[in-house]
Amino acid sequence: MRFIKHLAGLLGEFFGFAWQNKAWWIIPIVLMFLLLMFLVVAGQSSAPFIYTLF
Amino acid sequence: MNILGISAFYHDSAAALVRDGEIVAAAQEERFTRKKQDFDFPINAIRYCMAEAGIAADELDAVAFYDKPVTKFARILETYFGVAPRGLRSFMMAVPLWMKQKLWIPLEIEKALERCDIKMPGDVYFPEHHESHAASAFYPSPYQSAAVLTLDGVGEWATSTIGHGRGNQLEILKDIRFPHSLGLLYSAFTYFTGFRVNSGEYKLMGLAPYGQPKYVDLIYDNLLDVRDDGSFRLNQSYFGYLDGLRMTNDKFADLFGGPARSAESDITEREMDIARSIQVVTEEIVLKMARYAHEITGEKYLCLAGGVALNCVANGRLLKEGPFEDIWIQPAAGDAGGSLGAALMVWHMAQKNERQADGKRDQMKGSYLGPEFSDEEVGAYLEQNNYPARKLEGEDWAQELARLIDEENVLGLVLGRMEFGPRSLGNRSIIGDARSEKMQSIMNLKIKYRESFRPFAPSCLEEKVGDYFDLDRPSPYMLLVAPVREDRCLDLDQAQDIRTRINQARSDVPAITHVDYSARVQSVSPDTNPRFYDLIKAFDDRTSYGIIINTSFNVRGEPIVCTPEDAYRCFMRTEMDYLVLGSYVLDKKVQPEWAEKADWREDYVLD
Amino acid sequence: MGELQDKMTGDSDNADRLRRVAAATWAWRAAGQVTEAPREAGTVRPALIQVAVMLVIVAILYHFEHMLIVKIVLVFATVSLVCGLFIPAAYRRIEQFGQFLGVMVGSGLTWILLLPFFYICFTIGRLSQLIRGKDPLHRACPTDDATYWIDRQPITRDDYYKRQY
Numbered sequence: 029m030r031f032i033k034h035l036a037g038l039l040g041e042f043f044g045f046a047w048q049n050k051a052w053w054i055i056p057i058v059l060m061f062l063l064l065m066f067l068v069v070a071g072q073s074s075a076p077f078i079y080t081l082f
Numbered sequence: 083m084n085i086l087g088i089s090a091f092y093h094d095s096a097a098a099l100v101r102d103g104e105i106v107a108a109a110q111e112e113r114f115t116r117k118k119q120d121f122d123f124p125i126n127a128i129r130y131c132m133a134e135a136g137i138a139a140d141e142l143d144a145v146a147f148y149d150k151p152v153t154k155f156a157r158i159l160e161t162y163f164g165v166a167p168r169g170l171r172s173f174m175m176a177v178p179l180w181m182k183q184k185l186w187i188p189l190e191i192e193k194a195l196e197r198c199d200i201k202m203p204g205d206v207y208f209p210e211h212h213e214s215h216a217a218s219a220f221y222p223s224p225y226q227s228a229a230v231l232t233l234d235g236v237g238e239w240a241t242s243t244i245g246h247g248r249g250n251q252l253e254i255l256k257d258i259r260f261p262h263s264l265g266l267l268y269s270a271f272t273y274f275t276g277f278r279v280n281s282g283e284y285k286l287m288g289l290a291p292y293g294q295p296k297y298v299d300l301i302y303d304n305l306l307d308v309r310d311d312g313s314f315r316l317n318q319s320y321f322g323y324l325d326g327l328r329m330t331n332d333k334f335a336d337l338f339g340g341p342a343r344s345a346e347s348d349i350t351e352r353e354m355d356i357a358r359s360i361q362v363v364t365e366e367i368v369l370k371m372a373r374y375a376h377e378i379t380g381e382k383y384l385c386l387a388g389g390v391a392l393n394c395v396a397n398g399r400l401l402k403e404g405p406f407e408d409i410w411i412q413p414a415a416g417d418a419g420g421s422l423g424a425a426l427m428v429w430h431m432a433q434k435n436e437r438q439a440d441g442k443r444d445q446m447k448g449s450y451l452g453p454e455f456s457d458e459e460v461g462a463y464l465e466q467n468n469y470p471a472r473k474l475e476g477e478d479w480a481q482e483l484a485r486l487i488d489e490e491n492v493l494g495l496v497l498g499r500m501e502f503g504p505r506s507l508g509n510r511s512i513i514g515d516a517r518s519e520k521m522q523s524i525m526n527l528k529i530k531y532r533e534s535f536r537p538f539a540p541s542c543l544e545e546k547v548g549d550y551f552d553l554d555r556p557s558p559y560m561l562l563v564a565p566v567r568e569d570r571c572l573d574l575d576q577a578q579d580i581r582t583r584i585n586q587a588r589s590d591v592p593a594i595t596h597v598d599y600s601a602r603v604q605s606v607s608p609d610t611n612p613r614f615y616d617l618i619k620a621f622d623d624r625t626s627y628g629i630i631i632n633t634s635f636n637v638r639g640e641p642i643v644c645t646p647e648d649a650y651r652c653f654m655r656t657e658m659d660y661l662v663l664g665s666y667v668l669d670k671k672v673q674p675e676w677a678e679k680a681d682w683r684e685d686y687v688l689d
Numbered sequence: 690m691g692e693l694q695d696k697m698t699g700d701s702d703n704a705d706r707l708r709r710v711a712a713a714t715w716a717w718r719a720a721g722q723v724t725e726a727p728r729e730a731g732t733v734r735p736a737l738i739q740v741a742v743m744l745v746i747v748a749i750l751y752h753f754e755h756m757l758i759v760k761i762v763l764v765f766a767t768v769s770l771v772c773g774l775f776i777p778a779a780y781r782r783i784e785q786f787g788q789f790l791g792v793m794v795g796s797g798l799t800w801i802l803l804l805p806f807f808y809i810c811f812t813i814g815r816l817s818q819l820i821r822g823k824d825p826l827h828r829a830c831p832t833d834d835a836t837y838w839i840d841r842q843p844i845t846r847d848d849y850y851k852r853q854y
């Protein structure tokens with residue numbers, strides 16, 4: 029639930045940014061990154077949540 | 083109103099707490115985690131700030147993060163648009179971190195506060211990176227109005243800004259934008275001369291006086307285009323930071339007649355000359371920018387922050403040759419200080435609270451804003467571990483320590499509240515006799531385990547600064563370099579070999595006189611640090627020298643010590659003679675044998 | 690008298706502050722005490738969740754008649770359940786291996802997903818900039834500009850400090 033709240037907040041920030049700077053190109057890129065977020069590994073961190081289910 | 087300021091995820095994470103405009107606490111995360119320049123979310127520093135201020139679960143009113151993550155992320159994406167198809171390696175390193183961490187700042191804050199049992203306040207603020215720097219420079223300064231100059235690597239887009247502070251208002255007037263950056267230019271040379279970017283910049287500055295400014299014209303002719311107002315552009319064809327993981331590229335190496343020095347290899351005359359040249363260029367640009375800031379603001383005073391403001395040689399020159407009557411530099415000028423600036427920005431700009439400066443004193447409390455430990459706590463710790471110690475009280479304390487210094491002992495000193503910022507100012511310091519000819523090399527090689535060319539700084543009684551240095555004002559934060567007074571200097575043959583030159587006595591306070599007869603001065607005031615002042619005063623009474631060596635309490639690659647336990651560990655690992663923990667004095671000779679793995683130095687990444 | 694009282698209150702406030710700070714930043718007392726071995730996290734719950742997920746997969750595969758894979762997954766589920774319920778140490782080893790595997794798969798996928806994304810998205814973007822003659826990084830150096838300082842626009846947004854942009 030908390031994650032959903034922050035996700036909505038983040039999307040709101042990016043829409044605000046795109047609106048203000050007329051930089052709509054950022055929206056599809058960010059949506060793409062958010063989709064990939066559950067699959068990628070950053071630095072030396074542990075496995076993403078999705079893998080731990082299996 | 084309690085405002086928590088946070089800087090995180092780049093280098094040197096930190097937290098600061100401002101209560102009704104007063105700076106209550108500030109500390110860097112590295113001091114608690116013992117990981118140099120720790121960039122993780124500063125959960126330990128936050129926990130400390132909450133404890134220091136005694137904040138109950140529902141008493142935190144606002145949180146301020148020191149930059150605008152969305153703008154910064156957009157800049158990073160635009161950079162890849164500018165360099166693709168190059169830049170893949172940098173992209174693969176940076177973007178996953180952004181996806182999983184850096185875009186989720188409010189969530190990180192909420193989780194951190196939860197771990198500290200603090201309720202997440204409704205208000206989270208995001209001042210811009212350079213606004214945070216500017217706020218950290220102007221709001222705590224003694225001036226009611228001033229010009230403000232910030233210089234660092236890069237924030238969102240800005241790399242340098244000129245601002246104008248008046249009362250509680252702080253306005254950024256102009257900026258220079260990425261990729262044109264004085265901080266990155268200096269870091270590029272740090273990298274090229276074989277030091278670590280983001281921590282080796284001091285070494286480059288320390289190396290500069292050994293060289294000649296042979297490459298100044300080469301730098302101006304090829305690497306950058308500077309205007310009279312100090313604004314500039316860097317010729318990106320020589321740099322590698324836009325599309326790769328290196329600061330400079332092959333074309334840069336060709337320009338300087340060979341590849342970058344590899345880390346830990348011998349330093350040659352070329353590195354010294356390069357260091358001197360880039361130092362000269364940096365100073366000239368800072369001076370031009372300051373003159374322009376003076377011109378457009380018409381102010382008498384200047385406030386400085388950002389990593390480049392830690393270049394105390396440039397600061398010294400700015401004070402002497404610049405147009406301002408006085409300058410004030412934020413002691414935590416790097417990104418750590420951004421946490422404090424962000425919190426102050428919220429108090430004054432977002433909440434519109436008034437500000438009254440008295441023109442004399444700053445609001446940094448001597449930068450002693452970190453944790454302190456009582457004699458009772460220290461005593462109980464020593465007793466439990468059976469570490470023998472003497473407790474000294476009243477005048478005995480200062481007199482006995484002065485005697486130990488006079489006898490050429492090296493002392494580790496842990497007093498009162500830990501300093502905020504990269505400099506040790508007497509509360510987490512290693513101290514020794516500045517008159518001793520052998521002290522510089524003893525301290526470098528046997529205690530700090532670092533390069534022998536690196537100079538040490540003096541701490542001097544505030545009222546005696548003029549007796550030793552060509553400096554007519556206090557320098558409480560060790561951010562000004564000033565010449566040692568001529569009548570104290572000795573004439574020397576200019577030997578060429580760096581080792582010979584290091585070991586020559588250059589004045590009657592040789593341990594703190596750098597090769598160019600300068601010193602990075604700390605003036606000690608009884609108002610901000612009475613105990614440290616008393617100690618130097620006792621040394622003055624005994625020897626007629628109101629000056630001692632003061633270097634940070636750590637070994638190379640280690641963060642400065644925080645707790646007495648950190649201090650004891652460092653004390654036992656090195657050849658320090660005595661350790662002072664508040665009123666307790668520990669003699670190395672009577673301590674129990676220190677059992678530890680022999681390769682503890684591998685725990686620290688050399689800086 | 691009042692002054693003395695103030696001083697005493699001040700002293701006790703200060704002692705409280707020092708106690709709080711020491712408790713928050715210096716854990717030597719806790720380190721020195723003989724404490725119980727930290728309780729290891731339970732293995733029953735994660736094992737049950739895992740088995741439930743695997744059973745869902747089994748149901749789907751059964752529906753599509755992939756009987757060999759169904760058998761393999763059932764074996765894994767049984768091992769997980771038995772270890773999770775009765776042999777926690779073995780379950781933890783399996784979990785560690787799973788983590789390791791997860792990191793490996795994740796690292797691989799990071800490259801598989803992001804590498805083409807980088808080349809497709811950013812190279813096309815770059816080409817479009819080149820065609821339009823734009824450089825958002827303003828790299829030209831030197832130029833004829835009288836100054837490289839850029840004027841800031843005054844802040845007009847009310848929510849400026851609260852926004853992440």
